[in-house]
Amino acid sequence: MSRTDPQFKLRVPAALRLQIEQAAQATRRSMNAEMVVRLEASFAKEQPLQEKAHDQ
Template identity: 55%
Template sequence: MARTDPQVNLRMPAELKDRLDEAAELNKRSLTAETVARLEASFEGPVASLALAQLQAEVLEREWLQRGAQLRFVAAVQLLKQITMKVKAAGVELSATEAQALEELRFHAAKIAVDQDVTAKRVQMKLESAAKKLVDAQEFFNQAVKD
């Protein structure tokens, strides 16, 4: 978009803006680019809207699987930390190789936790949002086919 394009200031419900923000982040676009893409898609008809919703659902499903794997990895490292503390409390020392392996796991787990929000609640919210978008698109498509 060029700076010479007209600017539009509009009001919308906070929940809708939050959904647009999430979609823009997911699609790696600015809020303006996401809004324009969605408006353009709405003029392309129900088939295009359904295809867009299905594509978004697929992207979110892949993200869900990736985040699920990350959650399991972080949980495994946390469990390993607890086991290590219990072993040390029992007076058993880790070998240098075991200690190094544990530190590498901790490093990777910390990197995941810093790079992305991998909380189960956040992932669940994104998946529920994707499911709602897909249902909305299917309802829109079914209504358009009737008309």
């Protein structure tokens, strides 16, 4: 990730923000990096499902 990557605003419930903050501290990442890693992981899990749906 770089400073030149596109940015957007995101509204997050306070409880979820706290979870992200705690997870980021535990993994020694920024909150942004923590969210990116988790989003990428969720899409990686979904990949086979998308490929199967596309093949049909």
